[in-house]
Amino acid sequence: MSTNFLEIRSLQLRHTGLWIIWSDGHSEEYSYSWLRQNCHCEQCYNSSTGQRRAALADDDLKQQPKSAFIADNKLTVNIHWDIRHLGRYPVEQLSAYKKPPNNYYQYAKQEMLLTIPFQDYIFDDQSRWRLLQGLNQHGIVLLTDVPTQEDTIRQVAARIAPIQRTIYGEVYDVCVEDKPINIAYTDEELPLHMDLIYYESPPGLQLLHCLRFNETVTGGLSTFLDAFKVAEQFQRTDPDAFSTLCRLPGCFQKIHRDREQPVNIIYQRPHIVTNCYQEIIGVNWSPPFEGPVRLKSDDLADYYQAYDKFAGCMANGFNAYGYEFRLKPGDLVIFNNRRFVHGRQKIGNIISKTDRWLQGCYISIDDFVNQFRLAHQQYAEHEPIYHFANQNYFEQ
Ligand SMILES: [Fe+2]
Ligand SMILES: [Zn+2]
Known part of the structure; x- marks a missing residue:
């Protein structure tokens, strides 16, 4: 004992x-x-x-x-x-008999992104723990000085948990393509969104490794916004619209038949999910991957009005809860795709496809939670665990 x-x-x-x-x-x-x-x-x-x-x-x-x-x-x-x-x-x-914690999600955006050098992360277990803890607490971490060889992202992912395979494969390239299968593979502005939110269990962590980003390329800055913080603010400032988005489902979809492996997925769920104490436990936000909602006409009017207000909050919340930066070759950003929305500015002056080249992959939220909790027990048993944004009712 x-x-x-x-x-x-x-x-x-x-x-x-x-x-x-x-x-x-x-x-x-x-x-x-x-x-x-x-x-x-x-x-x-x-x-x-x-x-x-x-x-x-x-x-x-x-x-x-x-x-x-x-x-x-x-x-x-x-x-x-x-x-x-x-x-x-x-x-x-x-000791497992606990009252649900109050305000378990109270923490502000950190001013500086938590950065960890690749060598420390790979060879030092304490640094690995710092990364897992940073992901739980802040939802986003930047690894620096990562070798710019193709597929190094596999080594980075393996130190957390196995890669989650999706309709984009295991490791995917993000370049400006001639025949893109996703808006991410164009030079267009990519509005803030979560990935694969049309899955029943969307990926938890997303990893993006910058292999090349030529100085001649303009724009293309990466954007990240803590959607949970925005939703919390929305709940305080507009409780009616907030509860409409908890009640009425949006439609998330990926329908693309003209592709090597055709896809036809539709998933309808509310944009915001709360627990029995009206605490936010899930946010689903992905405008580029939305389809036609199926609602009765009265509800439809309410839905669009509330949707529009939440979209406004997302845009206005960027200063307080967002990050924007230009990835450098050797940077590898890891973020919680269930908590953060991400996007990218329009890219200019691309001459060859690999002028800006990222590689990405995902790790399932369950595998991350498992590894986090094991490490938490070992390194920081008495420190709080923050919400993983995976719709779990209580984290403590
Ligand atoms: Fe994305
Ligand atoms: Zn008994």
């Missing part, structure tokens, strides 16, 4: 729940239904797989305990539920 946990000082069976007074003096009430549901006795819980054995019936959850006592050097509570069932609750398990 880990010694990081407090000891139990005393117990009290109350009508509403079990009161525990902890060794640091603070006390907490644990509801009986929660305790019944989260029992760690061998009958309820398989300790070798870490899985619950069976679903509970309604009657089980209404059970009141007969008695409770402290065991295992003050590190376990035992509860007599009935004659055949001695419940077991190690403090480690009790």
